[in-house]
Amino acid sequence: MSSLLKVSSLTKKYGNVTALNNLNIELESGHIIGLLGPNGSGKTTLIKIICGLLQPTSGEVTVEGNPIGAESKKVISYLPDTTYLGKSASVKETIDYFCDFYEDFDAERAYDMLGKLGIDPSARLRTLSKGTKEKVQLILVMSRRADLYVLDEPIAGVDPAARDYILNTIITNYDEKASILISTHLISDVENILDEVIFLKQGNIVRFCGVDEIRSNEGKSVDSLFREVFRC
Amino acid sequence: MSWNLNSDRPIFVQIMEHMEYDIVSGALSPGAKVPSVRELASAAAVNPNTMQRALSEMERRGLMHSERTSGRYITDDESVIASLRDSIANGRAEAFITQMKRLGLGKDEVLKLVKENY
Numbered sequence: 001m002s003s004l005l006k007v008s009s010l011t012k013k014y015g016n017v018t019a020l021n022n023l024n025i026e027l028e029s030g031h032i033i034g035l036l037g038p039n040g041s042g043k044t045t046l047i048k049i050i051c052g053l054l055q056p057t058s059g060e061v062t063v064e065g066n067p068i069g070a071e072s073k074k075v076i077s078y079l080p081d082t083t084y085l086g087k088s089a090s091v092k093e094t095i096d097y098f099c100d101f102y103e104d105f106d107a108e109r110a111y112d113m114l115g116k117l118g119i120d121p122s123a124r125l126r127t128l129s130k131g132t133k134e135k136v137q138l139i140l141v142m143s144r145r146a147d148l149y150v151l152d153e154p155i156a157g158v159d160p161a162a163r164d165y166i167l168n169t170i171i172t173n174y175d176e177k178a179s180i181l182i183s184t185h186l187i188s189d190v191e192n193i194l195d196e197v198i199f200l201k202q203g204n205i206v207r208f209c210g211v212d213e214i215r216s217n218e219g220k221s222v223d224s225l226f227r228e229v230f231r232c
Numbered sequence: 233m234s235w236n237l238n239s240d241r242p243i244f245v246q247i248m249e250h251m252e253y254d255i256v257s258g259a260l261s262p263g264a265k266v267p268s269v270r271e272l273a274s275a276a277a278v279n280p281n282t283m284q285r286a287l288s289e290m291e292r293r294g295l296m297h298s299e300r301t302s303g304r305y306i307t308d309d310e311s312v313i314a315s316l317r318d319s320i321a322n323g324r325a326e327a328f329i330t331q332m333k334r335l336g337l338g339k340d341e342v343l344k345l346v347k348e349n350y
Contacts, residue, residue: 030281031281032279032281164277167277168274168277171270171273171274171277171278171279171280172270172273172274176280188239191239192237192239192243192277192278192279192282193277193278193279194279195279195281195282211243212242212243212244212282215239215240215241215242215243216241216242216245219240219241220240221238221239221240222239223239224240
């Protein structure tokens with residue numbers, strides 16, 4: 001197994017606030033990894049650095065051996081935690097835009113998922129509800145044939161039935177070569193599809209292990225362990 | 233979630249228990265082809281790697297075997313299935329007896345109870 005993502009001694013400071021403190025992470029291909037932590041633990045900061053939207057204060061991140069840049073962006077499909085799509089465009093226009101922009105975009109797959117979730121491609125994004133907009137964004141992101149999917153809170157605004165469908169889409173569509181990094185608070189919904197979890201606490205990694213290890217060593221679910229580690 | 237997996241025990245162990253039960257009960261008949269890892273993972277709503285791990289472990293125990301090109305098959309060895317049935321039944325019986333003991337029932341009372349309810 002080759003290393004897909006390598007984070008070495010990564011530190012990020014905002015002024016005198018340390019958001020990430022000397023992180024070391026190595027992810028292999030073909031895994032689904034949960035990035036879990038309470039609000040303000042540094043999840044989004046880490047994700048933004050991996051996706052090249054923030055510069056680290058020190059340390060290094062490489063994707064398939066390349067530093068963060070044009071090469072890494074080609075193989076990473078990123079779902080941000082905010083909307084960035086043009087509101088006046090229709091879903092179809094947005095798909096066309098993605099087709100032009102990404103070589104690895106599979107429009108057929110996108111239309112197939114839209115159909116299953118009952119979303120009308122001719123609808124303008126402005127007219128969609130918050131949850132439906134989130135579904136569209138996730139569909140766009142998952143329709144790329146990327147090597148690393150980075151999903152920042154992908155299912156937070158989506159109803160439970162669609163959540164199941166989306167998780168199922170993730171399981172059935174990702175190929176053995178790709179890995180998925182998911183940040184979320186909804187641990188009990190996703191934990192059965194995860195291989196590994198990273199617990200982030202105030203910019204430090206407090207756990208990085210396989211989910212079945214947690215279950216067999218501690219006799220509890222990832223959700224209960226999370227509640228225990230981060231008890232307020 | 234038709235497989236009723238519980239998040240506080242290793243998922244691959246629960247998948248194995250589920251499929252072993254299907255093999256013994258005949259829901260998965262001897263010699264039958266096992267669906268692909270992806271289909272099973274999707275049906276159980278688990279990660280394909282987890283499903284793969286469960287299937288490999290069942291292969292190691294001789295409950296299924298892989299044909300190089302055509303996929304995985306349930307064992308057609310009746311003795312393997314019979315011994316699997318015995319071990320599941322024994323496990324259930326032990327658990328039942330432990331619970332009955334906790335309720336304060338003695339051996340004769342438990343036997344009587346079983347006879348009456350069977």
